[in-house]
Amino acid sequence: MYGRHPAPARKACIVSEPVRVRFAPSPTGNLHIGGARTAIYNWAFARGHGGTFVLRIDDTDPERSTEQNTQAILRSLRWLGLDWDEGPEAGGSFGPYFQTQRSESYASALEKLKAAGHAYPCFCTSEELEAKRAVGRAKGGISGYDRTCRRLDAATVSARVAAGEPHVWRLAVPEDRGDVLFTDPIRGDMSFAAEALDDFVLVRSDGTPTYNYATVVDDAEMAITHIIRGDDHLSNTPRQILVFEALGLTPPTFAHLSMIWGADGKRLSKRHGATSVESYRDMGYLPEALLNYLGLLGWSMDGETTVFSAEELVHSFSLDRVSKNPAIFDEEKLDWLNGVYIRELDAAAFTDRMLLLLESEGLLSVAEAAGKREWLESLAPLVSERVKRLDEVVPMVRFLFGESVEIAEAARDKVLAKEGAGTALAAALDVLEAVEPFTHDAVEEALRTVPATTGLKPKVAFQAIRVAVTGTTVSPPLFESLELLGRDRTLARIRAAMPLAAR
Numbered sequence: 001m002y003g004r005h006p007a008p009a010r011k012a013c014i015v016s017e018p019v020r021v022r023f024a025p026s027p028t029g030n031l032h033i034g035g036a037r038t039a040i041y042n043w044a045f046a047r048g049h050g051g052t053f054v055l056r057i058d059d060t061d062p063e064r065s066t067e068q069n070t071q072a073i074l075r076s077l078r079w080l081g082l083d084w085d086e087g088p089e090a091g092g093s094f095g096p097y098f099q100t101q102r103s104e105s106y107a108s109a110l111e112k113l114k115a116a117g118h119a120y121p122c123f124c125t126s127e128e129l130e131a132k133r134a135v136g137r138a139k140g141g142i143s144g145y146d147r148t149c150r151r152l153d154a155a156t157v158s159a160r161v162a163a164g165e166p167h168v169w170r171l172a173v174p175e176d177r178g179d180v181l182f183t184d185p186i187r188g189d190m191s192f193a194a195e196a197l198d199d200f201v202l203v204r205s206d207g208t209p210t211y212n213y214a215t216v217v218d219d220a221e222m223a224i225t226h227i228i229r230g231d232d233h234l235s236n237t238p239r240q241i242l243v244f245e246a247l248g249l250t251p252p253t254f255a256h257l258s259m260i261w262g263a264d265g266k267r268l269s270k271r272h273g274a275t276s277v278e279s280y281r282d283m284g285y286l287p288e289a290l291l292n293y294l295g296l297l298g299w300s301m302d303g304e305t306t307v308f309s310a311e312e313l314v315h316s317f318s319l320d321r322v323s324k325n326p327a328i329f330d331e332e333k334l335d336w337l338n339g340v341y342i343r344e345l346d347a348a349a350f351t352d353r354m355l356l357l358l359e360s361e362g363l364l365s366v367a368e369a370a371g372k373r374e375w376l377e378s379l380a381p382l383v384s385e386r387v388k389r390l391d392e393v394v395p396m397v398r399f400l401f402g403e404s405v406e407i408a409e410a411a412r413d414k415v416l417a418k419e420g421a422g423t424a425l426a427a428a429l430d431v432l433e434a435v436e437p438f439t440h441d442a443v444e445e446a447l448r449t450v451p452a453t454t455g456l457k458p459k460v461a462f463q464a465i466r467v468a469v470t471g472t473t474v475s476p477p478l479f480e481s482l483e484l485l486g487r488d489r490t491l492a493r494i495r496a497a498m499p500l501a502a503r
């Protein structure tokens, strides 16, 4: 179904150098899957073109932005292996990289717009604006601002400003501007009707910049050449183009990524369960697998290749292979891919990961782990073959830690309560006592006699032994498990399970 193929030659795509792109998250929450994909595409685009990847924190919403969220975003990006050339903790000569520290830039750009006659103060109150909108709606026309304050004469404006009357600053969109057109490398030629673009607000009455204004000032000052972001911002793009024009600048290239949908065809959201990158980390996905999966979510290398490294992604990524259709988040495919990456880890690397999990579960201390390295490395391939997510590891190996084991109720009912289970355990005890050395081959040889001597089906006999020894019905292979457990614990557990087993 899925396969790994050699990376194809890089697609030809003419991009004028030097490329500067940015990822501009708002720290109003953790980094979620959609944001991570946007970051990955920007990063791959920058790296593939020898460009610069800028990280900017759009923290203008004082109520919802937190330092904690900013830290979580930085942590998530690093965990995915995305490094930024400029931004928080990296510095750079186009900073500061937090919007809350850029007030001077917004103020001086506003002065420039005012001087050129591209911005004007608007004194309309919210009640007045609502009334105007209602009239507009009743006429069936557009409900944008009717430009009342644009017609005020200079003396009136000065007097009202001098009197301290609250006002916002609006963009004076040229009356003869016409439709706003641009070419999106993903969606092709786009056109927005001029009538739909009113003189929108740049700066609020409390002096704070709106998103459409701040983002343009920043993108302009940071010399951003390509803006790659979600298509939830598509309707902002014509407005931002108008601000670039008012500042006398050529707008950058705008590329819009389609939304990510859940399996139900609705936009991926918290309703679909975990969506933050860190929750995927905690569920046991490897960063390489998540990066690979998100790389594929809306972009294809060649229509076939599904497994690729970050380097291969960088080498092949181009905007013309990004799909304009929504991408469906397919948890099963992600799990499959994660399993591929887990199986690619060698015993030492898998052991390192297993150790962290065992330590955090309190099953093994760092000191104990040091003496058991070899033992753990022989366990590693038995487990890595059988899991798709790292959070399956601890339940699978828990039986190896501690003297006795608690038998799960379901396993007891399903297996030990079955006729013959006790007979199998008794026969196993008989043959295992003499096994020396207690290797998996010798254990296997001994246990293979049990079905014959008891007349039980091998599956029934072995499953009873598995439940007695591991407490569950799912474990690494039986004979290897017993070797890792050792003879004493194996025999003690079988004895302890005998009273629970049906004869």
Ligand code: GLU
Residues within 6 Å of the ligand: 024, 025, 026, 058, 215, 228, 229, 233
């Ligand atoms: N802070 C905005 C967001 O997170 C940035 C949008 C953009 O890329 O312009 O949606």
